[in-house]
Amino acid sequence: xxxxxxxxxxxxxxxxxxxxxxxxxxxxxxxxxxxxxxxxxxxxxxxxxxxxxxxxxxxxxxxxxxxxxxxxxxxxxxxxxxxxxxxxxxxxxxxxxxxxxxxxxxxxxxxxxxxxxxxxxxxxxxxxxxxxxxxxxxxxxxxxxxxxxxxxxxxxxxxxxxxxxxxxxxxxxxxxxxxxxxxxxxxxxxxxxxxxxxxxxxxxxxxxxxxxxxxxxxxxxxxxxxxxxxxxxxxxxxxxxxxxxxxxxxxxx
Amino acid sequence: xxxxxxxxxxxxxxxxxxxxxxxxxxxxxxxxxxxxxxxxxxxxxxxxxxxxxxxxxxxxxxxxxxxxxxxxxxxxxxxxxxxxxxxxxxxxxxxxxxxxxxxxxxxxxxxxxxxxxxxxxxxxxxxxxxxxxxxxxxxxxxxxxxxxxxxxxxxxxxxxxxxxxxxxxxxxxxxxxxxxxxxxxxxxxxxxxxxxxxxxxxxxxxxxxxxxxxxxxxxxxxxxxxxxxxxxxxxxxxxxxxxxxxxxxxxxxxxxxxxxxxxxxxxxxxxxxxx
Ligand SMILES: NC(=O)c1ccc[n+]([C@@H]2O[C@H](COP(=O)([O-])OP(=O)(O)OC[C@H]3O[C@@H](n4cnc5c(N)ncnc54)[C@H](O)[C@@H]3O)[C@@H](O)[C@H]2O)c1
Ligand SMILES: NC(=O)c1ccc[n+]([C@@H]2O[C@H](COP(=O)([O-])OP(=O)(O)OC[C@H]3O[C@@H](n4cnc5c(N)ncnc54)[C@H](O)[C@@H]3O)[C@@H](O)[C@H]2O)c1
Numbered sequence: 436x437x438x439x440x441x442x443x444x445x446x447x448x449x450x451x452x453x454x455x456x457x458x459x460x461x462x463x464x465x466x467x468x469x470x471x472x473x474x475x476x477x478x479x480x481x482x483x484x485x486x487x488x489x490x491x492x493x494x495x496x497x498x499x500x501x502x503x504x505x506x507x508x509x510x511x512x513x514x515x516x517x518x519x520x521x522x523x524x525x526x527x528x529x530x531x532x533x534x535x536x537x538x539x540x541x542x543x544x545x546x547x548x549x550x551x552x553x554x555x556x557x558x559x560x561x562x563x564x565x566x567x568x569x570x571x572x573x574x575x576x577x578x579x580x581x582x583x584x585x586x587x588x589x590x591x592x593x594x595x596x597x598x599x600x601x602x603x604x605x606x607x608x609x610x611x612x613x614x615x616x617x618x619x620x621x622x623x624x625x626x627x628x629x630x631x632x633x634x635x636x637x638x639x640x641x642x643x644x645x646x647x648x649x650x651x652x653x654x655x656x657x658x659x660x661x662x663x664x665x666x667x668x669x670x671x672x673x674x675x676x677x678x679x680x681x682x683x684x685x686x687x688x
Numbered sequence: 689x690x691x692x693x694x695x696x697x698x699x700x701x702x703x704x705x706x707x708x709x710x711x712x713x714x715x716x717x718x719x720x721x722x723x724x725x726x727x728x729x730x731x732x733x734x735x736x737x738x739x740x741x742x743x744x745x746x747x748x749x750x751x752x753x754x755x756x757x758x759x760x761x762x763x764x765x766x767x768x769x770x771x772x773x774x775x776x777x778x779x780x781x782x783x784x785x786x787x788x789x790x791x792x793x794x795x796x797x798x799x800x801x802x803x804x805x806x807x808x809x810x811x812x813x814x815x816x817x818x819x820x821x822x823x824x825x826x827x828x829x830x831x832x833x834x835x836x837x838x839x840x841x842x843x844x845x846x847x848x849x850x851x852x853x854x855x856x857x858x859x860x861x862x863x864x865x866x867x868x869x870x871x872x873x874x875x876x877x878x879x880x881x882x883x884x885x886x887x888x889x890x891x892x893x894x895x896x897x898x899x900x901x902x903x904x905x906x907x908x909x910x911x912x913x914x915x916x917x918x919x920x921x922x923x924x925x926x927x928x929x930x931x932x933x934x935x936x937x938x939x940x941x942x943x944x945x946x947x948x949x950x951x952x953x954x955x956x957x958x959x960x961x962x963x
Contacts, residue, residue, distance in 0.1 A: 601945035608907035608942055642865035643933060651931035658923050666877070666916035668908055669945020670938040677865060680858045680934030 437661040439464035441569075442515040444507070444559070446498055446551070447525025449476025451623030452574060455649035456522055456656045461489035463657060465520065468511040470496040472525075498525050498551035499543065508558040518562055519569040520660045523552040526574070526592075526625070533587040541588045548592035549599075556603055560611065568610035572659045573600055574652070575615045575671065577679050597671060604669030612668040614659045619675020621647035642677030690718035691926050696769040698722045698761065700752050700812055701779030703731040705881030706831065709914035710776055710921045715743035717922060720769050724750045724761040724779075724812075744769070752779050753803035758811040762819060772819035774925050777809040778831040780849075782883060784890040787842035798845045805849035809856060817869065825868025827925045830857050832873045834940050850875075854936055861934030870933040872924045877940025878902050879912045907942030 443460045447453035449471035457467050461484040469484075469491055471477040477493040484491040492514050496507045511518055526548045529540035536544075552573055563569045578590045579597040597615055604613040620637045638646045655674050658664055673679060697714045701707040702723035711721045715738040723745065725731040731747040738745030748764045750757035765772055781804050786797055809830055820826035835843060836850030854873055861871040878884055880899060888895040888902070903910040920939050923929055938944045 604942050604945045605907050609909045612908075642862055643870075643931065644866070647931045654928040655932075658928065663919045663923060664939075665919070666908065666912035666939050666941050667920070667937075668942035670940070670942070672932075672937055673935045674931055675935075676931050677861055677934040681862055 436462075436464035437657060437663065438520065441465045441519040442468070442511065442517050443520035443522065443660065444468040444470060444511050444518060444555075445522040445524060446470045446496070446555070447574075448480050448522075449473035451625060452618070452621060452649045452652045452656075453522070453524040454480050455653035456524065457491070458483060458487070459650070459653040459657055460520070460522075460660065461487065461491060463661075466515050467491040468507075468515070469493045470498070470507050470525075472497050498554070499546035501554055504551065504554040505558050508555070508562065512562060517566045518559055519566075520572070521555060521559055521563075521569070522572045522574070522656055522660065523555050524572075524574040524656075525551060526589075528586075528589040528592070530585050530589070531587060532585055535585075536588055544588035545592050545595075548589060549595045552596060552599065560603075560607060564607075564610055569612075570660045570664075571603065571607070571611055571613040572656050573613070573615040574656075575600070575617045577617050577619045577673065577675050579617055579671075580673070581679050600671065601669045608668055612659075612664070614664065614667055614669070615671045616652060616655050616659065617671050617673045617675070618647060618652050619673070619678035621649060621652055623649055640678060640681075641675065642681055645676060647674065647676060691922070692774075693718035695719045695773040696722065696765060696771050697774040697776060697925075698724060698765055698772060698812070698816060699776045699778060700724045700750075700761075700808060702776075703727040703734050703747075705883060706876065706879060706914045706917045707776070707778040708734045710778065710918040711745070712737060712741065713915065713918040713922050714774075714925075715741045715745065718743065719774070720744040720746075722746045722748060722761065722765040722769070724748050724752055724758075726751050752808035752812060753800070755811050758808065759815050761812070762815040766819055771823055772816050773823050773826040775812060775816045775820070775826075775828045776831075776921060776925075777812055777828065777853075779808055780805050780831060780833075780883070782843070782846045782887070784886050786846065788844075789842060790844045793844060801845035802849050802852075805846065806852045806856070809853055813860060817864065820869055821867055825870075828860065828869065828871045829921050829924055830871070830873040832857070832875050832936060834875045834877050834938065834944055836936075837875060837938075837944060857936065858934045865933060870929070872929070872932060872934070873936035874917065874920055874924070875936050875938045875940060875944070876917050877906055877912060877938070877943040879914055879917055881914055884911070903941075905943065906940065907946060910941065912939065912941055 448457040600615040703725035735745035888898040
């Protein structure tokens, strides 16, 4: 098992990618701290892990709040005594162009998508350094490297995460490795009411001709969290079925 | 059941270095491995190590810049093991006496570098894809380099070959996605292999000190071990990476994360910035 004896904190693990990562890390031997604002969802993830023979704990957290983030990290430490792996993954965002979104919407998106990762690092890195280091995995997005209309704040947040990954990596080396995953289109709860037609249209743009599954991202998170990636830090991995490796041109035939 | 049981992997430049380490890692995980290399003695030694792991290894002597040799590698692989599932295009040369700007670089140096480092990836893919297709799909992994992304003085042919590999990777990913053939690249930083040892030997002072100094330019404060690259290749070749194609992954101890003006290994263990 790749994470035997490790303690992993995963934010946004009440649903989607975070939930898949929590279950996979648990199956690989880690004790899991499930942090989310969604209580029923988080408790669900915990009971799934415990039913599978693993160990997990839910900490209700609003990642937009400094005091919540601090108490989340403290709870992880008091409950399990150490912290080896962090997967900063939660996100919630408001859509809109720069002219459309309000200041509150901007602040809310930047807080949960960008500032939360800084706050986690701020509180957790010193503790991880004293307990011998570990790995920090961030969920970014292909929005960090490609432009999509109508996502002004989210784009800024995800681009910020990519740049922060590099500086965190430099500042924490060699004790903590910091890497970021850039998912493309992954069908999770965050897609909300997206119609089947729209889902199919997006799948068609991926060169693998399908949208991603949460497990596709969880597998890469496990790789980055484990010693398999021991010479990687400050790196990004695009996991998008080839969505961003092609320019979408009209069919020539 | 191991991840690569019953699979057949071709590794170019598998006698030494990253290729050797990856060949052994595939063997340890159940695959039979064909090594295409120019070096008979060392290639055979690697094959013996593969056989000791309980898998079957085979050396096919080849200069992979040569089309007939590449064709023969694939044909011999199929003759011996009946199939090809994974191609690891890894061969690469950057000899210690190859450092010139474009004006001074001899044309033969350009041709040799491009032919071994880039054309061989085209040729090996060309001959392997029909066999991979027969298995209903597979994976091609290409060894590019951080020098395909950012460069240094005096390596025009090498840098062009590595940048070319990244473009070729995207291209083949697009052309073969519908046939379930994933194509990915890795960009290693400085990995302590034969190649890097030879380059260190041309610097003044002890090679070990030079390699340690080079290691310090990576945020992790050291050069990488070939096995750390092999682990990434196995991951990309496995089902765990089933939603990845057309991309590259840096395996560089953080080097590409650093700005040009930043000092190498970023921080000391207490988190304070080291200068
Ligand atoms: N699904 C995709 O297509 C896709 C693509 C690229 C990137 N991503 C990224 O992947 C990550 C996970 O997204 P997902 O698709 O699994 O979405 P999701 O909605 O299924 O999961 C996000 C989780 O974050 C939690 N969360 C939101 N705001 C929070 C807050 N303030 N405090 C605590 N928890 C909060 C939610 O409750 C939810 O459980 C996000 O960072 C997202 O930006 C997703
Ligand atoms: N070591 C590094 O720091 C580093 C960094 C970035 C990229 N790379 C790349 O990794 C790959 C492997 O490099 P390495 O460091 O393991 O090198 P290496 O010199 O240790 O191994 C290269 C292998 O290729 C074989 N070879 C050379 N020319 C050949 C030819 N014409 N036909 C067949 N075989 C031939 C050699 O015999 C040897 O076994 C190369 O593509 C290299 O450019 C290496």
